[in-house]
Amino acid sequence: MDYLPLPGTHVEDIDTPAIVVDLDIAEANIKAMASFAAENGVSLRPHMKSGKSPFWALKQIEAGAIGVCAAKVGEAEILAEGGVREILVTNQIVSSTKIRRLFGVASQANVTVAVDNHDNVDDLSMGAQMFGIELGVILEIECGMNRAGVKPGEAAVALARAVENAPGLRFDGVMGYEGNAVYTQDFDLRKQQAMDSVNILVAAADDIEADGMEVKIISAGGTGTYDITGKVERVTELQCGSYLFMDSKYLEVFGDHPHPFRSALTVQGTVTSKPASGRTIADPGLKAISTDQGLPGVVSVEGAIVRSLSEEHCVMETQGPADELQPGDKISFLPTHSDTTINQHDYYYCVRNGMLETVVELAGRGRFM
Amino acid sequence: MDYLPLPGTHVEDIDTPAIVVDLDIAEANIKAMASFAAENGVSLRPHMKSGKSPFWALKQIEAGAIGVCAAKVGEAEILAEGGVREILVTNQIVSSTKIRRLFGVASQANVTVAVDNHDNVDDLSMGAQMFGIELGVILEIECGMNRAGVKPGEAAVALARAVENAPGLRFDGVMGYEGNAVYTQDFDLRKQQAMDSVNILVAAADDIEADGMEVKIISAGGTGTYDITGKVERVTELQCGSYLFMDSKYLEVFGDHPHPFRSALTVQGTVTSKPASGRTIADPGLKAISTDQGLPGVVSVEGAIVRSLSEEHCVMETQGPADELQPGDKISFLPTHSDTTINQHDYYYCVRNGMLETVVELAGRGRFM
Incomplete structure (x- = not known):
């Protein structure tokens, strides 16, 4: 049984790591x-x-x-x-x-x-x-x-x-x-x-x-x-x-090439540790964000670069506003490859205007057999 | 709802891709x-x-x-x-x-x-x-x-x-x-x-x-x-x-160093296409086997090397017995990193003497929240 947040929940109150779709x-x-x-x-x-x-x-x-x-x-x-x-x-x-x-x-x-x-x-x-x-x-x-x-x-x-x-x-x-x-x-x-x-x-x-x-x-x-x-x-x-959802890998491929798509999917994480100036740890690791097309970007704050992902940790090099982040703060990541990232989660948390509108089950996930 | 194979099922009759534990x-x-x-x-x-x-x-x-x-x-x-x-x-x-x-x-x-x-x-x-x-x-x-x-x-x-x-x-x-x-x-x-x-x-x-x-x-x-x-x-x-389960990455690290562990976990796949001599395609892709510690090995047949994984395909270079594989044949892969592989599945199919003994739910998978 899963306990899910109710519609109307503010996006920042959705627990993490979570796939958030705008x-x-x-x-x-x-x-x-x-x-x-x-x-x-x-x-x-x-x-x-x-x-x-x-x-x-x-x-x-x-x-x-x-x-x-x-x-x-x-x-x-x-x-x-x-x-x-x-x-x-x-x-x-x-x-x-x-x-x-x-x-x-x-x-x-x-x-x-x-x-x-x-x-x-x-x-x-x-x-x-x-x-x-x-x-x-x-x-x-x-x-x-x-x-x-x-x-x-x-x-x-x-x-x-x-x-x-x-x-x-x-x-x-x-x-x-x-x-x-x-x-x-x-x-x-x-x-x-x-x-x-x-x-x-x-x-x-x-x-x-x-x-x-x-x-x-x-x-x-x-x-x-x-x-x-x-x-x-x-x-x-x-x-x-x-x-x-428009993968960031495709956005990179398109570069200046005109197209009408924007990234709709991010992975919301939480800062879990701030061990040193310049280094910030958050909770999406390899089990929440795939890296087969490269490391994710950080989109919710300036000055953070993801340096590595272990299973349940993501280590960021941080400066400026990002280096001010403290444990408990929410942070949004842009995966390079949505398909393999999505495949590790059970739900999409679909938001509009920053508010949860509906939780969509990833019904096809894990359906190998 | 998932439909699961019954205890007593022969390991080769478990549908794929599937995590098989000896x-x-x-x-x-x-x-x-x-x-x-x-x-x-x-x-x-x-x-x-x-x-x-x-x-x-x-x-x-x-x-x-x-x-x-x-x-x-x-x-x-x-x-x-x-x-x-x-x-x-x-x-x-x-x-x-x-x-x-x-x-x-x-x-x-x-x-x-x-x-x-x-x-x-x-x-x-x-x-x-x-x-x-x-x-x-x-x-x-x-x-x-x-x-x-x-x-x-x-x-x-x-x-x-x-x-x-x-x-x-x-x-x-x-x-x-x-x-x-x-x-x-x-x-x-x-x-x-x-x-x-x-x-x-x-x-x-x-x-x-x-x-x-x-x-x-x-x-x-x-x-x-x-x-x-x-x-x-x-x-x-x-x-x-x-x-x-003893990851193959650790077996590689240990090399000649004496230790008592053996690989207990494989991913069972099915050959889905045999498009050319020397090339064989099977069904575990990136959504069934993780590659963060390297490409998987093939353990059930001689002469197969995994060259790449896309989302639902694994492309093998095959020679000898492996090049004789035809669509429908079962094949076993050894992931380099069990943890991130397991995290994509819902069940372990636990076998003894080649027969399904029990299906174990991956209850902790996807429990981010």
Whole structure:
């Protein structure tokens, strides 16, 4: 059982470490990406590996998204349970247990799943027949990230044909992820890298269509490449997710590049020790803020630089106003990577005008299985 | 609601990614540290920031530990609720909400808390009087880690005196953490670094005793320094925690140095894609295995090296038997840092002879508040 603060609680009275989301900013981010998509004639299917909650999925769908992406069955389950009716699972679902669970989701929502090999197509087809449910299937194309995905060209055409011929499966199209480009700082280089990947993806779709199949969906895009990939005419939908809270890593990548997004998510901490002038200790450690994209920034006070995180401590070099902080004082951190930070918490504390409006459960967190 | 596999399930049938603990090995590790402590006349108070569950705490107490350490109030709460009656909170508890909760725990268990400043002593004393509960207090001494802690010498003596004089507080002694030494590979250098820290801690205790106060507890030690710090006569108790599951980072640090511990914890994953010869993709990503101490190893098959982790993917370079792995095959990973890996999961799947014996809730996970 968790004891939660009541709506109306002042943000500074929320105990720490806590994920605090500014609802006005998050809603503005949602609106901004929806507007971009509408203006550029591309659909938006935001990735829920960031938000991990039906709350954010439904807000984005209400603002115009056609559905959402999920990274795994466990996420898809909580989204379907929460009322989301259009879900693209962007990874391969391969074990028999997970495939059965995928059909559990597919009985509640329109589900499309990514495949990259023939055995998986056979297993999904068998499941579709067993459950009597038509399952959408999209090919993941290896387009430069050197991760999963079927090779474009003949291999992709053959796999698409296998899906097309498989009882119970509906061939929906292709997807890729230009993940090798999303963190490139120089815009021209980022654009070139992204286009190299997207061109491979589009060519794979062309090959499949040349073989007589309809490619309804060409899905790609991360927050770092939304305004590159989203302007490619053949791309039908964008998968970006991080723009919802806008990671500081992406803000750094964008630099002077114009964009409408602001950071909506911070981690609130408490100063726990002031052992020496110039050194201040606070309570978010590695178990509250991820560091896989770098150390967090401090946003609520001038003059603090995070020097290291151990499990439950964050050591800051402090000067000026920050060096005046005393144990008990609240302090706000900006994580470089929201997704892996969020994944360590159970709740979002959503505030408006500095007051708690609602606590949102991170229902998809920990749903590995 | 979570759906959990039943006892008797074969380990390979547990869905992934999942934390799998080999109970025989974990119990042998528990016994080995308890024996070391008994043979060296030092008490053992294992840190629960690793185990995060009363299950492991009670097992260690049953094997001879005098109690456990907790990193925060949320952990102490679940330990007390689970029946642990002797808890040392190794950090400063400073906000009024957390102090009130600390007394909630202190009404169920004998609680000692670390302090490093006078205001905190005053606040704790006020709480102790308000709740009518005597609270144990231990000074955290800054002995080389440059984190929190009161400076040894006059400052420590004055703070000890303040505790001694504060109504409702019981001065228990001093603690330190030679965290700067625990990962040093060369044993002689590790010993020197550890002893430099421990000598500072012991000197601080000497100063306090010279001022007429009794120092009942001198607490220190991590798994990396257990057989150094644990042999110092003045040290009364060891705080080591990681030996329970034995991190591979510590195995690397120990190298040829003799010790009785083995890795009890692995992360079970599933191969999800085999896009090319030499490259194999599995499902534990950054959200299932932490990388703050380095990339995980692969232990269930020869010839696999983890090259990178993204959020839900792990990319392996594979050759030989590992390159034969196909989607759906199970594979076991050895995290470099158990604590931060565990913190992302909700359950331990505890196996004996390859069969699920019990599922243990990670009750302390996510208990920031």
